Amino acid sequence: MLMHWLVTHDWTQIALASSVLALGLVVALEVQAFARLRREVTRDLARIFEQLDLVRFETQQLRESQAPPVRPVSAPVASLRPVERSQRAPGERGILAPAPAVSPPARDNYSDAARMAADGAEAREIAEKCGLASGEARILVGLQAARSRRINS
Numbered sequence: 569m570l571m572h573w574l575v576t577h578d579w580t581q582i583a584l585a586s587s588v589l590a591l592g593l594v595v596a597l598e599v600q601a602f603a604r605l606r607r608e609v610t611r612d613l614a615r616i617f618e619q620l621d622l623v624r625f626e627t628q629q630l631r632e633s634q635a636p637p638v639r640p641v642s643a644p645v646a647s648l649r650p651v652e653r654s655q656r657a658p659g660e661r662g663i664l665a666p667a668p669a670v671s672p673p674a675r676d677n678y679s680d681a682a683r684m685a686a687d688g689a690e691a692r693e694i695a696e697k698c699g700l701a702s703g704e705a706r707i708l709v710g711l712q713a714a715r716s717r718r719i720n721s
């Protein structure tokens with residue numbers, strides 16, 4: 569009986585050890601699979617954002633090409649403002665004077681950067697002149713290079 573107990577006890581230890589090893593192997597494979605999944609998702613998200621940037625840039629170019637030309641307008645009536653009290657002559661009521669010229673809206677730095685990339689500027693130069701992050705500038709230059717390769721093929 570004692571011999572039977574020793575053989576059974578040894579067998580259970582071997583089974584327990586093999587199941588622990590199998591469990592360790594499964595955990596190691598799962599960790600590897602999660603790491604691979606993370607790399608693939610990061611790569612795919614980067615591609616998606618690059619495509620979104622391309623679509624945004626092409627939409628802006630299309631919008632600019634379809635927009636009617638803007639004509640400069642001399643001081644419209646709506647931009648007249650009342651003359652301040654300190655600027656009035658004695659006995660004069662609030663006379664309307666032209667409002668100060670409004671500066672044109674700021675240009676979109678991304679469009680300027682895309683044009684610079686299309687002209688062959690380097691990423692460093694684009695980042696400095698347009699205020700973009702260096703990563704965005706590198707993506708623009710890379711996308712432009714890919715676009716020109718696609719056109720030339």
